[in-house]
Amino acid sequence: MARVVCVHGIGQQHTGERELHGSWHPALSDGLIRAEARFALDASDVQCVFYGDLFRPPGRTLTFNDPPLDASDVADGFETELLLAWWHEAARTDETVLAPDARTLARTPHAVQRALNSLSRSRFFAGIALRGLVLDLRQVRAYLCDPDLRAAVQQRVADVVTDRTRIVVGHSLGSVVAYEALCAHLEWPVRALLTLGSPLGIRNLVFDRLHTGGGDKSGNWPGAVEQWTNLADEGDVVALVKDLRPLFGERVRCQMVHNGARAHDATRYLNTAEAGRAVADACEAG
The missing domain is CATH 3.40.50.1820 (Alpha/Beta hydrolase fold, catalytic domain)
Known part of the structure; x- marks a missing residue:
């Protein structure tokens, strides 16, 4: 109450x-x-x-609680768009984060990997493993796109x-x-x-x-x-x-x-x- x-x-x-x-x-x-x-x-x-x-997911333990995810696990569409939006905002508010259009990032071929690399060095995402970032993206997408999960929440x-x-x-x-x-x-x-x-x-x-x-x-x-x-x-x-x-x-x-x-x-x-x-x-x- x-x-x-x-x-x-x-x-x-x-x-x-x-x-x-x-x-x-x-x-x-x-x-x-x-x-x-x-x-x-x-x-x-x-x-x-x-x-x-x-x-x-059922059957996982608190000791090893996150699967070994990487950039290839970030889905096209919603997850990629949100990740890139986070990158843009992190670059705007944190001088240590190179902006998405920075020439120094041109050598990295994959936009998602560049975004993850940049965010992992930002103050905001300090201490969050790459796999944690990917899982966070998945949770936002799951709530907004899965009607059964949304109803359960x-x-x-x-x-x-x-x-x-x-x-x-x-x-x-x-x-x-x-x-x-x-x-x-x-x-x-x-x-x-x-x-x-x-x-x-x-x-x-x-x-x-x-x-x-x-x-x-x-x-x-x-x-x-x-x-x-x-x-x-x-x-x-x-x-x-x-x-x-x-x-x-x-x-x-x-x-x-x-x-x-x-x-x-x-x-x-x-x-x-x-x-x-x-x-x-x-x-x-x-």
Whole structure:
């Protein structure tokens, strides 16, 4: 019966709802302190929707949890286009990343391999193995292109949201999941949506594929929520489009935050005063 429902993003297939709660609840609590909120969140006030296991093939262990993927495993179409979009954005925000049209990259014959090589050297993707990048691409494509998987993820959200829920928080791909869930359930008493490091503004790949429940018109307001806050870090490559207002309307409150070296980190978004204020505004009324 949580007041705050949180939806994680990509790359969480080897965690779980309790593990995520263990980091998200303290970060949310710190955000409320930064915002000088008049209340604190008990552990029971926060619940994390978990769907990462839907991306995890059966029979794999936690020790060797990723297959040996390489550039040849990046599929043409959606996965390649998203990878190249990440490369363009990484080059724009990180001076150590050579731009896709740089002459120094002409000696590498394959665009996908060049993109993976460049991103592996960027600050944003530091510490992420090449196979991890490929798997992240696959998860985004799977959610947006596989109707059965999409329905299963959406059911996980519906199983958690109750009459007591006042705000849904979505990070990364979870912001897409949260947005679609709210569009599909006008009856939910959710007052607010908080999106963090969101790819919702990426036209063609994400925005144009959204299911909104209202004739599938991308850009619909998310259900019955009264307030939508979107936070982005300038260096967050996943949040390619920082300002969602041109696509979703002027009602979206778009704010920039500074997360340091871990621009896309969920907890760094959650412990900001901006996130705390969004949660406080949704919960303080009841």
